[in-house]
Amino acid sequence: MKDIRVRFAPSPTGPLHIGGARSALFNFLLARKYGGSVILRIEDTDLERSSRESEKDIMDSLRWLGLSWDEGPDIGGPYGPYRQMERLDIYKKYVEKLFEKGYAYHCYCTEEELEQQRQELLAKGEMPRYTGVCYGLSEEERRKREEEGRKPVVRFRVPQDRIIEINDLVRGKVSFESSGIGDFIIVKSDGVPTYNFAVVVDDHEMGITHVIRAEEHLSNTPRQVLLYEALGLTPPEFAHISLILGKDRSKMSKRHGATSINQYRREGYLPEAMVNFLALLGWSPEGEEEVFSVDQLIERFSMDRVAKSPAVFDLEKLRWLNGVYIRNSDLERIAGLALPYLQEAGYASENPGPEEWERIKNVVEAVREYLGALSEITEHVRIFFETQFDFEDEKAAAVLREEQVPAVMEALKSKLAGVDSLDKEGAKKLLKEVSKEVKLKGRKVFMPIRVALTGMTHGPELHDIIPLLGAEEVIRRVEASMAKVRE
């Protein structure tokens, strides 16, 4: 079998979108699975909206996700250049070919004229499409229009009464009639090719074997197939994957929340969670397992397990999956990723020294099981950093009014007196001693301590909290809380 070559071809008109990332992922998985190549091609022919900033953002996001490419604008490759605006001379040759074969012609219609034609067709109840009024214009007519200062576009002459059949890897056979397609523009009046044309030239020139892209391109495919035929070329395999929808089942957009990869990155989602989640959106593994590393995904991925139907983006499931990775990843790494959020909240210094770093790691370890995203950490670590706090609710305050509480607190304070450092094990032991001393156990002794120290009836393990606060602060909080409850 010929080596697989896939491409991811974003237009740099904004940050990398969730859907674009998933297309890139599927291409990546297929290529890596079969030892093929991934080509990154920048489709920047929309001069108005394309920007180098977007291009950079897209590449950053792809790298962050771990979706590498083998050829691209940054690293070059044997089929370059990899930005369409740098390939204009290549397209020119193909346009010439089309002219020679009689498949291309100049069109001088203005926007107003086109709009008028459209209205007329609509009025007749016909489908609005370009009917080829400029086809077969004589030299003289053309010269006349040029003299008027009109800049022509190049249109492709669509053969009539053709049935175009596509064998889509995810949808099976799909057929279209060419009569539903008007003569479309392949070169704009400024000499820049349009998408449908450039994509054909580039996919061919770059030796692309499989085109995996979003479903919105399905109805463009017959145009491209016609172009391949006119040029005497063989089309690649196509696979059109379904769209990603928002909660209300319409196409994912800003109002559904974050749509770009970098937003999720900023909110503290881990790249492996994003990749894992995106893979599950439209593809399903064979077994019952759903948590997979990229390598496992590569091993298991296959196009025939890609779903046809669109999928709603389920943030809850992403949060769960992200939580799985937060809990299971190396603490050093998670703490490092959580640090910016702690710094922003004023809980960590700009450059933590070894001692502070140690404390931060312990804090992160104590609360990581609560997190769906790293940014949520600030809500859970307040108890370690805010020395002033109120009781969460009346229920919490009431705990401290129970009759055994004074004895518990006295025992705790006396055990703590003179202790200058204690670790988790020390704290466990100390709590046990307190329990023994007051001859009570369970929530009778531990809940009051928890409330006295944090103001809340829930939270991390007491033996994690106490070492982090230190004996002195524990005593201080106990006294402050007891004073408060006596008021």
Next chain:
RNA sequence: GGCCCGUUGGUCAAGUGGUUAAGACACCGGCCUUUCACGCCGGUAACAGGGGUUCGAAUCCCCUACGGGUCACCA
């Protein structure tokens, strides 16, 4: 509107003519635990509707409904 694609629990989804219609998230309940969470165990919940074909349809065909895509000098 024409053309194209799609429709299994709230969500992601398995399923390719005969299954008690998987699994995951969410939800509910229980266990674990000094609390919450984590973890473990269990539960509620689905084949859009109507016609066919067939001994038998979630699976095949047709129609309807609904959702989406596309019909740009955007990709």
